[in-house]
Amino acid sequence: MTITGRTLTTDVIAALTYWPQVLHGGGKYPPDPVDLTVLPPFLNGLLADLPWWNRDWKVSRVEPGLPLEIGSDHRGHPARFTEVYVPGTVGPGDGDGDGDGDGDGESLPFVATIGFAGDRLIRFQAKIDDMVVGPAVAPAGQPEPHPFARVLTGLMDLRGIPVRNMAWETGRSRSTIQMLRSGRHNPEPLLVQEIAGALGMSEADVSIIAGLDTDSPREDTPR
Structure with missing residues (x-):
């Protein structure tokens, strides 16, 4: 099932590019806060389309993402590509249908790697504890x-x-x-x-x- 190629909303893009840990040259620091609550539903929607994903588990918390790759005007060609990893936790859903995953039970470290060009999703990878689509190498909760x-x-x-x-x-x-x-x-x-x-x-x-x-x-x- 294809996940890439989807269009990202302006709210999701703003949340994915909110990097208070990174000092932007010439920009305001710290940047004005944005609404990060849009990310759990966005991530849960992507995860639900993965055939190996247990849909009873939901992303319950996220932190501001960190950029892995930022587009630049290299050799005069604008590369509008951004990739970030977003850490957080996943756990059993609470069963009330709101998708916030705040039910009782075990929670695990989670990290999503999200690449996009403009408003188009290019790459998505999820890692839960030490589980990724392939064998895990990095410690739990760290990008692979x-x-x-x-x-x-x-x-x-x-x-x-x-x-x-x-x-x-x-x-x-x-x-x-x-x-x-x-x-x-x-x-x-x-x-x-x-x-x-x-x-x-x-x-x-x-x-x-x-x-x-x-x-x-x-x-x-x-x-």
């Missing part, structure tokens, strides 16, 4: 290293491309490539395009490996 890291490392090593060459070919810093290889930096559409060129692969293939929605409009791709 992006699986693209292992594939990128293998492809670079197979082709004999050192980090410095990949940085040169993509116009990125070595630290960015190192973070990509470790899973601490997630690929966004423009970076995927540049990596594909450096690897001699099609952009579509690398997008699929990176878990990006290849059917979404590509506003950042030169025409």
Whole structure:
């Protein structure tokens, strides 16, 4: 079942981009508070569409998200891509139908990784305690290293491309490539395009490996 490609409301976008822990250059600090209560229903709606999700469990609490990737005007092409992780807790629903998950019982640490371009959802991953769609590596309640890291490392090593060459070919810093290889930096559409060129692969293939929605409009791709 496809979750990506959905349109995000302005309230959800405001809640996802409320980062009081991050000092924005030239912006107000701390930023004016926003309504984070829109996120649990949004997340519960996404989780309910995952075939492996127990629908009796609900997101009961969230904290302000932290940005993993923020769009930039790299090489003159606006990359309107943002990815954040939103920590919180999940627990058994309370049965009153309001979706707030404030019933009695066990609660577990939860983190959602959400990538979006403009108002379009590009990537969604949920991690509950140590459970993700694949095997968990990071501690409970922490974002999982992006699986693209292992594939990128293998492809670079197979082709004999050192980090410095990949940085040169993509116009990125070595630290960015190192973070990509470790899973601490997630690929966004423009970076995927540049990596594909450096690897001699099609952009579509690398997008699929990176878990990006290849059917979404590509506003950042030169025409």
